[in-house]
Amino acid sequence: MQNLKSAVTHLKKDPVLKDLIDRFGVINYKPPQDRFTNLVSEIIGQQLSGKAADTIYNRFLTLFPKQKFTPDLILDIEDLTLRNCGMSWAKARSLHDLSNKIISKTVQLNKLDQMSDDEVIAHLTQVKGIGRWTAEMKLMFALQRPDILPLDDVGIQNAFVKNYGFKKDKRLKTKILKTAKSWQPYRTLACWYLWKSLDNK
Numbered sequence: 001m002q003n004l005k006s007a008v009t010h011l012k013k014d015p016v017l018k019d020l021i022d023r024f025g026v027i028n029y030k031p032p033q034d035r036f037t038n039l040v041s042e043i044i045g046q047q048l049s050g051k052a053a054d055t056i057y058n059r060f061l062t063l064f065p066k067q068k069f070t071p072d073l074i075l076d077i078e079d080l081t082l083r084n085c086g087m088s089w090a091k092a093r094s095l096h097d098l099s100n101k102i103i104s105k106t107v108q109l110n111k112l113d114q115m116s117d118d119e120v121i122a123h124l125t126q127v128k129g130i131g132r133w134t135a136e137m138k139l140m141f142a143l144q145r146p147d148i149l150p151l152d153d154v155g156i157q158n159a160f161v162k163n164y165g166f167k168k169d170k171r172l173k174t175k176i177l178k179t180a181k182s183w184q185p186y187r188t189l190a191c192w193y194l195w196k197s198l199d200n201k
Contacts, residue, residue, distance in 0.1 A: 094129025
């Protein structure tokens with residue numbers, strides 16, 4: 001992430017984040033080399049634990065020569081075969097829809113850098129099965145946009161409950177928004193630390 005030093009200095013004004021930053025040190029995730037591969041893995045991993053997502057993704061890779069896939073190769077795989085890897089019918093259809101839209105250039109991952117955050121979300125959610133959450137993950141990790149706050153992310157909500165003592169009720173999102181206001185324009189990095197605080201063995 002660019003301006004990492006400035007972001008860390010700014011976020012340390014929040015005592016909770018200062019404690020997390022001091023505990024975990026510098027976090028600076030590198031963006032993925034291939035955006036299509038990354039997006040496929042994110043679709044497969046939606047609403048799953050990391051271990052379950054990895055298991056299904058590794059089975060998916062075995063369907064392809066040298067475990068390398070392209071939109072064309074994915075379209076050659078039937079829904080049932082994808083389903084047999086452990087993914088849902090909806091995810092199988094989503095992978096096919098993404099592949100079709102990449103080939104038709106309805107979705108152009110190489111042009112995301114020129115789009116605003118809202119434009120990226122609108123562009124990616126054209127694909128069946130890609131919602132706002134997946135698009136926000138793309139913004140945070142692949143595009144490294146500095147000021148994204150995924151309000152609907154269960155991990156972020158749990159991290160606020162754990163670190164800020166908030167109750168998990170209907171007012172939680174409002175409290176998150178209010179707390180995170182002071183983090184701007186570096187809410188992405190703050191979220192990285194909050195996720196990190198949930199890590200366990």
